[in-house]
Amino acid sequence: MEMQLFAERRARFAERMEPGSVALFPASREKIRNHDVHYPFRQNSDFYYLTGLDEPESIAALIKEASGELRYILFVRPRDILDEIWTGVRAGVEGAREWLGATEAFELSEANKEIPALLEDRLAVYYALGFDDTFDRRVIGWLRSVRAAMRGGVNPPEQVRDPRAILHELRLRKTPAELELLRKACAISREAHREAMKAVQPGMNEFQIQALLDFIYRRNGSERNGYNHIVAGGKNACILHYDRNNQPLHDGDLLLIDSGAEYGHYSADITSTFPVNGRFSDKQKRIYEIVYGAQQAAIEACKPGNTFEQVQHAARDHLVAALIELGLLEGTVESIAQQEKELLETRRKERTRGPIKPEDLPYKQFYPHNIGHWLGMDVHDVGRYKLDPERSQPLEPGMCLTIEPGLYFYEGYENCPKEWANIGIRIEDDILITESGHENLTAGTPHTVEEIEAIIQEPSSIPL
Numbered sequence: 001m002e003m004q005l006f007a008e009r010r011a012r013f014a015e016r017m018e019p020g021s022v023a024l025f026p027a028s029r030e031k032i033r034n035h036d037v038h039y040p041f042r043q044n045s046d047f048y049y050l051t052g053l054d055e056p057e058s059i060a061a062l063i064k065e066a067s068g069e070l071r072y073i074l075f076v077r078p079r080d081i082l083d084e085i086w087t088g089v090r091a092g093v094e095g096a097r098e099w100l101g102a103t104e105a106f107e108l109s110e111a112n113k114e115i116p117a118l119l120e121d122r123l124a125v126y127y128a129l130g131f132d133d134t135f136d137r138r139v140i141g142w143l144r145s146v147r148a149a150m151r152g153g154v155n156p157p158e159q160v161r162d163p164r165a166i167l168h169e170l171r172l173r174k175t176p177a178e179l180e181l182l183r184k185a186c187a188i189s190r191e192a193h194r195e196a197m198k199a200v201q202p203g204m205n206e207f208q209i210q211a212l213l214d215f216i217y218r219r220n221g222s223e224r225n226g227y228n229h230i231v232a233g234g235k236n237a238c239i240l241h242y243d244r245n246n247q248p249l250h251d252g253d254l255l256l257i258d259s260g261a262e263y264g265h266y267s268a269d270i271t272s273t274f275p276v277n278g279r280f281s282d283k284q285k286r287i288y289e290i291v292y293g294a295q296q297a298a299i300e301a302c303k304p305g306n307t308f309e310q311v312q313h314a315a316r317d318h319l320v321a322a323l324i325e326l327g328l329l330e331g332t333v334e335s336i337a338q339q340e341k342e343l344l345e346t347r348r349k350e351r352t353r354g355p356i357k358p359e360d361l362p363y364k365q366f367y368p369h370n371i372g373h374w375l376g377m378d379v380h381d382v383g384r385y386k387l388d389p390e391r392s393q394p395l396e397p398g399m400c401l402t403i404e405p406g407l408y409f410y411e412g413y414e415n416c417p418k419e420w421a422n423i424g425i426r427i428e429d430d431i432l433i434t435e436s437g438h439e440n441l442t443a444g445t446p447h448t449v450e451e452i453e454a455i456i457q458e459p460s461s462i463p464l
């Protein structure tokens with residue numbers, strides 16, 4: 001991406017900073033996987049959003065002077081030929097200034113000297129406390145050292161503010177440049193889901209389908225997956241975050257794939273559920289059509305002015321009506337909606353958090369999650385879902401969210417209806433809110449029964 005885009009983002013962030021303040025953003029660090037092997041590096045999304053720098057350990061400081069002037073300071077690993085021949089070329093302080101647009105740049109070893117000086121006599125420091133314990137301790141140490149110098153005539157910042165209150169509102173609303181990357185991630189992911197449908201055969205193992213997804217993603221330039229693939233055959237689909245992906249696929253079972261490519265630091269998120277042998281059984285089809293109907297109802301509700309909660313309720317009401325008709329729930333759509341409303345109020349009063357239990361709201365046995373989440377640089381992207389306890393987030397053009405209702409009949413529940421035992425179905429698309437309503441960014445992923453049964457008949461050219 002053009003470096004100008006990152007400068008624009010910093011400027012938009014700074015617009016909302018108090019004059020006379022400083023903001024600190026640490027990069028991700030490398031993490032040990034085992035002995036001396038690292039996990040693959042993935043930059044912190046907030047850091048990347050503002051800097052475009054993909055190096056570990058770096059620190060970005062944004063200063064808005066009392067005059068309104070903006071300074072952008074980067075602390076980076078030094079150029080070092082011995083290090084670079086092992087781990088790759090670095091921007092260094094020259095690169096930070098010339099390529100990355102920093103007004104000043106220092107080697108990381110200078111941070112403990114320079115950053116306390118940046119904090120002196122500022123109104124506020126914007127720093128995201130509680131995300132990175134190690135960096136939290138460094139920030140506290142820098143603040144302490146400024147306080148210790150008070151008799152020398154300097155004062156520490158009065159306030160520590162959370163930059164995410166500003167930054168995540170920006171990230172929630174995608175710009176055309178961001179949407180270009182997200183569209184590409186969606187297109188790659190759609191192709192992989194289509195190829196998986198063509199390739200699946202009874203007797204295969206889940207890991208073969210996982211290999212296919214990785215192959216299609218990498219072949220199309222996706223540097224990594226947005227999250228761990230879920231390739232869940234049969235009853236594994238009832239485990240919401242199943243990712244062992246190592247079991248055989250049986251004739252007569254469904255296969256649930258929840259997988260999205262990351263492209264340019266933006267992640268897609270698609271779930272497909274389809275029959276391993278190419279044909280839905282009548283029972284599978286009945287449940288599938290219910291989930292599909294719920295998904296369509298929720299997608300229809302995706303338009304500016306509607307709230308996230310309205311989308312959530314559109315799917316819930318559809319699923320609840322169907323569960324009542326199947327004889328699996330008692331009450332009416334309205335009575336269950338009222339029950340949920342009261343339950344949420346009680347939970348708020350009693351400070352109860354975590355998933356809602358089926359004892360408290362019976363439909364949660366079959367639909368334990370929510371309709372979806374914001375989508376962007378993080379698969380579960382940042383941004384508020386409620387403006388306050390009473391007001392759900394209104395949808396605006398540029399917001400992206402997933403729509404992913406599901407029904408699961410987990411046999412572990414004592415009262416699991418035998419007729420439906422071990423069926424798990426989820427259908428997920430990625431939706432962009434537009435001026436006129438919405439655009440399905442993952443349209444073309446076969447999601448109707450007819451589309452799925454047709455594509456599974458197509459030959460696969462991918463050797464597994």
Ligand SMILES: [Mn+2]
Binds near residue numbers: 269402404
């Ligand atoms: Mn999702």
